[in-house]
Amino acid sequence: MSAVNWPDLMRAGMTSDEFWALTPSELMVMLGHGSGDxxxxxxxxxxxxxxxxxxxxxxxxxxxxxxx
Incomplete structure (x- = not known):
C-alpha cells in the first residue's frame, strides 16, 4: 500500500464524517489516482x-x- 498524500487529502476539503464514509476506491478516484487501466x-x-x-x-x- 502506498503512503497517504496528506496535502492532496487536505485539499479535498472533506469533513471527517465524509472521509470515513468513503471506500478506498472512492477516495482514490476523488484524489485523481485511478487504477490506470x-x-x-x-x-x-x-x-x-x-x-x-x-x-x-x-x-x-x-x-x-x-x-x-
Missing amino acids: APMGRARLADLLRLYPDDARGATREMKAQNE
Missing part, C-alpha cells in the same frame, strides 16, 4: 469474441462440455 477497446472485444464464440443459444463451448 484503460478500458477494453473494440479490437480487444473482437479478439475475445473470436477466441470464445457463443453458440446460437448463448452457451459457450466450455459450459456445454461441463454439462456432458
Whole structure:
C-alpha cells in the first residue's frame, strides 16, 4: 500500500464524517489516482469474441462440455 498524500487529502476539503464514509476506491478516484487501466477497446472485444464464440443459444463451448 502506498503512503497517504496528506496535502492532496487536505485539499479535498472533506469533513471527517465524509472521509470515513468513503471506500478506498472512492477516495482514490476523488484524489485523481485511478487504477490506470484503460478500458477494453473494440479490437480487444473482437479478439475475445473470436477466441470464445457463443453458440446460437448463448452457451459457450466450455459450459456445454461441463454439462456432458
